[in-house]
Amino acid sequence: MSSSRLLAGVSGGLSPSLDNHLALFGPLGAHDDLIVAVERAGLRGRGGASFPTAAKLTAVADAGGRPVVVANAVEGEPVSGKDRALLRVAPHLVLDGMVAASRALGARDAVVAVSHGATRERAIVEEAIGRRRGGDSGVRLRTAAVPERFVAGEETALVNALSGGEARPSLKPPYPFQQGVDGAPTLLSNAETLAHVALIARFGPTWFRGAGGPDTPGTALVTLGGSIARPGVYEIELGAGLAEVLEGAGNPTGPVQGVLVGGLFGRWISPRDVPGYALTPDVLGAGAIVVVPDDACALAECARVLEYLAGESAGQCGPCVHGLRAIADVMHESRSAARGARLAELAAQVARRGACRHPDGAVGFLSSALDVFADDFARHTKRGSCGRRDARVIAVGNGRRR
Amino acid sequence: MKTLRIDPIACDGRGLCAELFPERITLDEWGYAIIDSAPIPASLERHAKRAVDGCPLVALRLDLLDRAEGHREPRSRRR
Numbered sequence: 001m002s003s004s005r006l007l008a009g010v011s012g013g014l015s016p017s018l019d020n021h022l023a024l025f026g027p028l029g030a031h032d033d034l035i036v037a038v039e040r041a042g043l044r045g046r047g048g049a050s051f052p053t054a055a056k057l058t059a060v061a062d063a064g065g066r067p068v069v070v071a072n073a074v075e076g077e078p079v080s081g082k083d084r085a086l087l088r089v090a091p092h093l094v095l096d097g098m099v100a101a102s103r104a105l106g107a108r109d110a111v112v113a114v115s116h117g118a119t120r121e122r123a124i125v126e127e128a129i130g131r132r133r134g135g136d137s138g139v140r141l142r143t144a145a146v147p148e149r150f151v152a153g154e155e156t157a158l159v160n161a162l163s164g165g166e167a168r169p170s171l172k173p174p175y176p177f178q179q180g181v182d183g184a185p186t187l188l189s190n191a192e193t194l195a196h197v198a199l200i201a202r203f204g205p206t207w208f209r210g211a212g213g214p215d216t217p218g219t220a221l222v223t224l225g226g227s228i229a230r231p232g233v234y235e236i237e238l239g240a241g242l243a244e245v246l247e248g249a250g251n252p253t254g255p256v257q258g259v260l261v262g263g264l265f266g267r268w269i270s271p272r273d274v275p276g277y278a279l280t281p282d283v284l285g286a287g288a289i290v291v292v293p294d295d296a297c298a299l300a301e302c303a304r305v306l307e308y309l310a311g312e313s314a315g316q317c318g319p320c321v322h323g324l325r326a327i328a329d330v331m332h333e334s335r336s337a338a339r340g341a342r343l344a345e346l347a348a349q350v351a352r353r354g355a356c357r358h359p360d361g362a363v364g365f366l367s368s369a370l371d372v373f374a375d376d377f378a379r380h381t382k383r384g385s386c387g388r389r390d391a392r393v394i395a396v397g398n399g400r401r402r
Numbered sequence: 403m404k405t406l407r408i409d410p411i412a413c414d415g416r417g418l419c420a421e422l423f424p425e426r427i428t429l430d431e432w433g434y435a436i437i438d439s440a441p442i443p444a445s446l447e448r449h450a451k452r453a454v455d456g457c458p459l460v461a462l463r464l465d466l467l468d469r470a471e472g473h474r475e476p477r478s479r480r481r
Contacts, residue, residue, distance in 0.1 A: 316411045317413075318410065318413060318414065318430075318432055318433075318434035319432070319434055320410075322432040323430075323432075349436075353410055353430075355410050
């Protein structure tokens with residue numbers, strides 16, 4: 001089961017019940033030094049930033065006071081579905097990871113955070129928590145729902161929402177490990193990350209490193225979408241080839257124009273670069289991959305994403321509010337010869353100037369689009385159109401300008 | 403050595419800082435402060451302080467360089 005760990009149950013056709021969970025993985029048991037095991041495993045966060053999980057655990061442990069543990073399954077990224085899928089098929093694995101981390105940190109409260117729209121997932125987790133009653137030695141598990149916004153899963157936005165405030169980012173420091181939910185030091189980790197912690201607690205770091213590459217250990221969940229034969233959530237070995245992963249999902253349905261790796265904050269990969277392209281944590285982000293076919297208008301796809309990201313700004317920092325708006329407007333002006341230069345000028349005024357990384361993510365997406373789709377964009381400038389249809393492969397927002 | 407830091411949430415683009423400390427602060431096309439985070443030599447510290455004190459929104463801070471740069475931490479995405 002080298003690449004079927006988190007999804008072992010669903011691969012075996014099992015329901016996500018506690019009995020099946022225990023039959024598959026065995027009991028969680030006690031663990032003397034979880035943080036050391038996680039460090040040896042080399043686990044990195046699966047929420048997008050790929051930060052070493054052991055370093056985060058250590059920071060919370062050193063912060064003093066009674067910490068809180070949060071499993072972040074908010075998944076505001078519209079092209080990702082892996083955290084919700086994980087909650088549906090393996091809720092007890094996420095809960096085990098939260099319990100293991102809580103014991104290691106001395107936390108008594110642990111929260112699974114989902115978005116308001118994830119009603120089914122929340123119900124599944126609530127039921128799973130109900131079944132476990134008494135088995136988690138002093139750790140109180142609960143769920144919470146936060147507004148459905150792109151930035152709601154950003155760590156400080158989530159902390160603010162869980163503390164009764166608005167789901168908007170705040171300036172760091174303080175970081176959540178210093179002052180998180182209700183002011184307590186908070187371990188805020190992606191839900192999938194905590195599920196890996198549950199497996200490391202059981203089977204150890206050597207087992208964990210049995211999948212993936214030496215520098216990219218373990219497996220990761222990816223969400224494959226766009227023009228691919230079998231879209232959906234897959235578990236891959238970290239460092240696996242993009243071409244092989246696409247093949248595992250039945251291959252693209254036709255000629256490819258570009259593959260977006262890493263979700264809306266990710267990078268476009270040109271089809272000629274797909275062979276040999278390795279899915280390492282730094283490029284995978286939260287694992288969303290979208291295949292855009294050759295007959296789709298790339299400019300329309302990118303303009304829609306940038307329009308969406310402009311609309312999803314939390315509205316707090318001037319450069320993000322005005323800069324992303326201006327970038328989206330320029331993207332819609334298909335015949336402007338000066339577009340490339342103007343976009344570069346705007347990008348330079350936006351990058352690294354927000355309290356969170358929302359503007360940086362949008363600018364990264366933009367610069368990679370300008371690079372990979374240079375020919376398509378030039379055709380628009382020259383003739384006003386590339387002659388391709390707006391296929392709405394990345395179906396974000398309402399498609400209209402606000 | 404010290405460095406200037408801005409709270410981009412607090413800044414609403416009044417622009418006083420750029421007038422008070424043009425050596426290190428410029429404005430973007432919407433009027434929000436762009437801060438040069440290079441260390442501030444002692445000769446300029448008085449100007450930097452004037453900009454910090456002059457901000458009506460308390461959006462500027464003069465930090466010790468090691469405090470501002472020495473702490474590396476989880477890159478966060480929204481995600």
